[in-house]
Amino acid sequence: MNRLPTFITFAALVLPLCSLLAQPSYLLRGSRLFDGLEMHEGWAVLVSGNRIVAAGPERAIEVPEGAETISLPGHTIMPGMIEGHAHLLLYPYGQMPWNDQVLKESNELRAIRGGVQAGMELRAGFTTVRDLGTEGAGYADVAIKQAIGQGIIEGPRLLVSGRAIVATGSYGPKGFKPDFEVPLGAEEADGADIIRVVRGQIGKGVDLIKVYADYRWGPGGEAMPTFSQEELELMVRTAASSGRVVAAHAGTAEGMRRACMAGVSTIEHGDGGTAEVFRLMKEKGVALCPTLAASDAIARYQGWDGNPASEPPRVKQKRESFRLALASGVTIIAGGDVGVFAHGENARELELMVEYGMEPLAVLRSVTSVNAEVFGLSGLGRLQAGFLADIIAVEGDPLQDVSSLRKVALVMKDGTIIR
Ligand SMILES: [Zn+2]
Secondary structure, eight states, X not given: XXXXXXXXXXXXXXXXXXXXXXXXXXXXXXXXXXXXXXXXXXXXXXXXXXXXXXXXXXXXXXXXXXXXXXXXXXXXXXXXXXXXEEOTTOOOTTTSOHHHHHHHSOHHHHHHHHHHHXXXXXXTTEEEEEEXXXXXXXXXXXXXXXXXXXXXXXXXXXXXXXXXXXXXXXXXXXXXXXXXXXXXXXXXXXXXXXXXXXXXXXXXXXXXXXXXXXXXXXXXXXXXXXXXXXXXXXXXXXXXXXXXXXXXXXXXXXXXXXXXXXTOSEEEEOTTOOHHHHHHHHHHTOEEEOOHHHHHHHHHHTTOOSOGGGOOHHHHHHHHHHHHHHHHTOXXXXXXXXXXXXXTOTTHHHHHHHHXXXXXXXXXXXXXXXXXXXXXXXXXXXXOTTSBOOEEEEESOTTTOGGGGGOEEEEEEXXXXXX
């Protein structure tokens, strides 16, 4: 009758040792390697288990016996990309308007679709994704993260923000008779109640808080600030005492200013950003997530054919505010608001960053090491000994042609080859 415990003891002691010895090792070599900071010709990376053992000139790397060499001539090896602004629970408004996704589709349907969409982002080379709000689908993002963690579905590492927080009366869906209580795309909070709502969301499993610091609720439907600076400060303080940060949606200069003064970590969109506001952001160490691809996609849903001669005002303004942001030296992270456009097309944002004037090397840094640093993801975003083995290979050289970031030939997450 003692045999079973003996076997369990044996298994508990010996099996982990075996798996440690049998950890798969890979040497990945392409024509060049981007380590998160610089491009290096002739470099390779050695992986054992889920860790990077070495990254450097290939001749300097000692390859252990039994390691598998993966050669990808003509390709660039680089860190798994990090999507800075996603909505896994949304899909392109050109297929289904936002209002209908929020009001007509069940959270269950949306969660299943969201899980599939998470897999699409991973296979597009994005091994980490910051999701900024389920837009009416409750805490389906927390569930997707759990499903990925338990190996039920394939997907990237996730940072999730749950329902997100809006000021009462500001958010949609709108346009119903006043006494009809419509399910909203985010959770309302005001004044001192902000403390309870922030803590409530933390309790439901969010990694960070997403707030809408302004929204289209002006007298003529224009974007205007929502929360006071004091309310935003309360939100940041409450989140910070639990070790979490706040990401603020803001498109107006005043909404951006208040969010910045309140101490948010990142400002999303920033369409109406002025030189002065970007300077303030730089001073306060607040990063900008420009979401160029969302504005571009929405303009196209509204009928724009992409012709520069007929560029709509909102795209023109986006170009101009991005130019001001670049000139100011504010930290620019990479995040496209994917979900507004198709999951898996995440690299669209990176193409537009280059098109709107950012240096390709700076774009590569943004989507890897800069995003990792701003999001507090230690061990990610660089190919360096000791870092986690989230590695991709893309065809060609993204410094010569940024669209090579779409041509993903290999995705490794946590040392496991996904594709
Ligand atoms: Zn968004």
